[in-house]
Amino acid sequence: MTDETLEEIKALIPHRDPFLLVDRILSLEGKTLITEKTFSPTMDVYRGHYPESPITPGVLLAEAIFQSGALLIAKIAAPDELKAGVPVLTRILGAKFKRGVYPGDTVQITVKLTEKISTAWFLKGVLQCKGKTAVQIEFACTLAQPSA
Secondary structure, X not given: OOOOOHXXXXXXXXXXXXXXXXXXXXXXXXOEEEEEEEOOOOOOHHHHOOOOOOOOOHHHHHHHHHHHHHHHHHHHOOHHHHOOOEEEEEEEEEEEEOOOOOOXXXXXXXXXXXXXXXXXXXXXXXXXXXXXXXXXXXEEEEEEOOOO
């Protein structure tokens, strides 16, 4: 089991505060990565997203899964592949939002590489909160150079 620091995560993907949505890498086994994120009650988004009864926006939960997928790719890709750039989302399939995630909740995200065809990486992600599935999604990424 690995316990990557935030600095190590930042070395693998280009995301930064306030849009870095992964706090820790918990484990990497083969083509499966497990990460963790705690949604701080002080996040600005809660001031405007149902402020009387705040809930984490589904788009942020999906993005946490996508960032975990980017971390998986960065960890398992061959060094010469990573010269092509950073993982960029190219497709979202079958997103299911099953339950809410609330301020202060810690989620566990599992992403698995299901197939790699040429430069396309196909993944499945599941985000769980309190041991129950909150979001599941299939998606694809490719490596691309960041724009200048």
